[in-house]
Amino acid sequence: MNPTLAPNLRSAAILFAPIADDLEAAEKILRDTIDSPEPGVDRLVDHLSHYRGKRLRPALLLLTARACGNLNSAHPVLAAVVEMVHTATLVHDDVLDSADVRRHVQTVNARWGNQASILLGDYLFTHAFHLSASLDDVRACRIIGETTNRVCAGELHQVCERGNLDLSEEAYFNIIDGKTAELTACACRLGALYADSREDVVEHLANYGRYLGLAFQIADDLLDLVGEERVAGKSLGTDLDQKKMTLPLIHFFANADAARAQRVRQWLGTPSPRLRELLRPELEATGSIRYARERALEYSAAAIAELGCLPHSEYRNILEFMADQAVRRDC
Amino acid sequence: MNPTLAPNLRSAAILFAPIADDLEAAEKILRDTIDSPEPGVDRLVDHLSHYRGKRLRPALLLLTARACGNLNSAHPVLAAVVEMVHTATLVHDDVLDSADVRRHVQTVNARWGNQASILLGDYLFTHAFHLSASLDDVRACRIIGETTNRVCAGELHQVCERGNLDLSEEAYFNIIDGKTAELTACACRLGALYADSREDVVEHLANYGRYLGLAFQIADDLLDLVGEERVAGKSLGTDLDQKKMTLPLIHFFANADAARAQRVRQWLGTPSPRLRELLRPELEATGSIRYARERALEYSAAAIAELGCLPHSEYRNILEFMADQAVRRDC
Known part of the structure; x- marks a missing residue:
């Protein structure tokens, strides 16, 4: 294992050990697909390896296939596809958020500018589509087309x-x-579908992926609001900088008295580096942080319940563990 | 015909009259695909209609199918796909170029900011892929995947x-x-391929599209360097602002004497609003504008030669005319 990996990456490597070979196969397909003969382009692509995360989405896809008892040659290809789509959205998100640091390293846009970031994201998106079209049938293209489209519509919204x-x-x-x-629902759907699982099993696993994603995002939004940058390894407070409303704030405005709400509205209108610090006691006073945590826990439990359709296996155990961990972020 | 259309759009409507119904079918598919139930998203999508161009790429695809004698229900779908891809690249290009005006109206990024532009481009890209996956077989997905990928790699380069x-x-x-x-090669390839043309005919038409695209781009680069903004209906000189080297300048540096080259190098290093005006006599002295025009004319002629594989028809005539017009831009 690479000793320079951040703690959460080391944990992921341990957790995903039973599918290490499958992940490595997906990784090789990903690298071979996006490598470029142009030195300038290749330098950008290379930078993405520093940027590498926990491979959560490919792991979900491969674990689902294994848990359904039928991993085949389509799965590492599809695992590479979902990771490319995810990386493309990250690269474009960093432009959107003007983020300078992701996973302890400079973002592409901070180092090479917005132009390179936009095109690198497009390059990854289009490679993902091209790769999904390398399979024999059109099912993956349809699911990836629809999913990426809904991802973009969600971001645009x-x-x-x-x-x-x-x-x-x-x-x-x-x-x-x-x-x-x-996208997490899509990863699990593809894992089960290409394992030739029954239709109801495919739907249960897609639901698992969806609930896991919702739990994870609520926890991530909480981290951005009340987490510690040093621990999280990325810029925090970007939601506030970008005036994105997240669950604790929505709950706060629905439950705070007029004076408290008015005070927080004023703070949100005039960003300051102390904003997160000022907000915390207000959000705690209305129970808004606890409320968001509870919603995340509910989705985590719902995700685990969907796994009931699967036979017991070490892969199903890992999927359960992931749903459990999704809400235990460093905050 | 819409009387508010700009002159080049009126000319396109007259030129494309024989395929007006086919273009309208493609247009309807495009609109139905990208319409959004979210008012915010829909406002952005609506703005694209002002942004609408000559529909050159869908016209190429539909004319190719007609000229091959077999237009069918796949063609308007594919025509909508290539136009969506093109529009996605335009939207992202405008962010790249910080352009304020396209086709006489404000660009999306000038009006709603870079974030909206990036996501709107992604939204169009992913809709294009989803739509191409709606066809029965995987051929279109593969070609669109590969083409969009090479388009992005070209832009990144x-x-x-x-x-x-x-x-x-x-x-x-x-x-x-x-x-x-x-992308122009792809449009013609898809038109011929889905018309069930012989393999060699498909290749000739893809070559036609490629040469047409090269001729068009050289002419467009010339327009940016020596055209008039009022006539072109878009910001000019953006290549110089962005320090993009185009054919006349490349020819200039390969042929100018040292003193002349040194002078131009200095000008290019310190952008001024008079840069285009200063450059023109220099580029004319080395014959660089004439050289670029001649290269464009060569590609235009090569494109027309590829059409020799087709039977005579009004559609083939229009394809010939388009290759001819590609190099007669307003400059």
Whole structure:
């Protein structure tokens, strides 16, 4: 194991040991696909390896296939596809968020500018589509096409609602369902579908992926609001900088008295480096942090319940563990 | 015909009259695909209609199918796909170029910011893939996947070479082959392939599309350097602002004496609003504008020669005319 890996990457390597070979096969396909003969392009692509995360989505796809008892040659290809899509959205997110640091290293846009980031994201998106079209049938192309489309629509919806302090909880869930849960659902759906599982099993696993994604995103939003940058290894407070409303704030405005709400509205209108520090006691006073944590826990439990359709196996255990861990972020 | 259309759009409507119904079918598919139930998203999508161009790529695809004698229900779908891909690249290009005006109206990024532009481009890209996956077989997905990928690689290559005043003619052609000619080649390839044409006919038509694209791009680069903004209906001089080397400048540096080259190098290093005006006599002195025009004319003639495999028809005539017109831009 690489000793320079951050602690959460080391944990992922241990957790995913039973599918280490499958992940390595997916990794090789990913690298071979995006390598470029142009030195300039290749330098950018190389930078993505520093940027490498826990490979959560490929792991979900491969674990689902293994848990369904039928991993075959399509799965590492599809695992590479979902990781490329995820990386493309990260690269474009960093432009959107003007983030300078991701996973303890400079983002592509901080180092090479927005132009390179936009095109690198496009390059990854289009490679993902090209790779999914390398399979024999059109099912993966349809699912990847639809999923990526809903991911973008979710992100676009979020941008359109930026600064809207009256965002409803329903709209928030619509946004995170698109921008996050759709891709984790897609990973599990593809894992089960290409394992030739029964239709109802495919749906249960897609639901597992969706609930896991929702739990994870709520926990991530909480981390951005009340986590520690040093521990998280990325810029925090970007949601506030970008005036993105997340669950604790939505709950706060629905439950705070007029004076408290007015005070927080004023703070949100005039960003300061102390904003997160100021907000915390306010959000705790209305129980909004606890509320968001509880919603995340509910989705985590719902995800685990969907796994009941599978026979017991070490792969199913890992899927359960992942749903459990999704809400235990460093915050 | 819409009387508010700009002159070049009126000319396109007259030229494409024999395929007006086919274009309308493609247009309807495009609109139905990208319409969104979210008002915020829909407002952005709506803006694209002002942004609408001559529909050159869908017209190429539909004319090719008609000229091959077998237009069927797949063609309007594919025509919508290529237009979506093209529009996605335009939206992202406008962020790259910081352009404020396209086709006489504000660009998406000038009006709603870079975030919305990036996501709107992604939304169009992913819709294009989803739509191409709606066909029965995987051929279109493969071709669209490969083409969009090469388009992005071409654009990325261009960004990596920005500011390199020593760019070779070979690298320039590699860039424009990717960023422009690949998509026009793809449109003609899909038109012929889905018309069940013989393999050699498909290749001839893909070559036609490629040469047309090269001719068009050289002419467009000339327009940016020596055209008039009022006539072109878009910001000009953006290649110089972005330090993108184009054919006349590449020819200039290969042929100018040392003193002249040194003078131009200095000008390019310190952008001024008078840069285009200053450059013109220099480029004329080395015959660089004439050289670029001649190369464009050669590609235009090569495109027309590829059409020899087709029977005579009004559709083939229009394809010939388009190759001819590609190099007669307003400059």
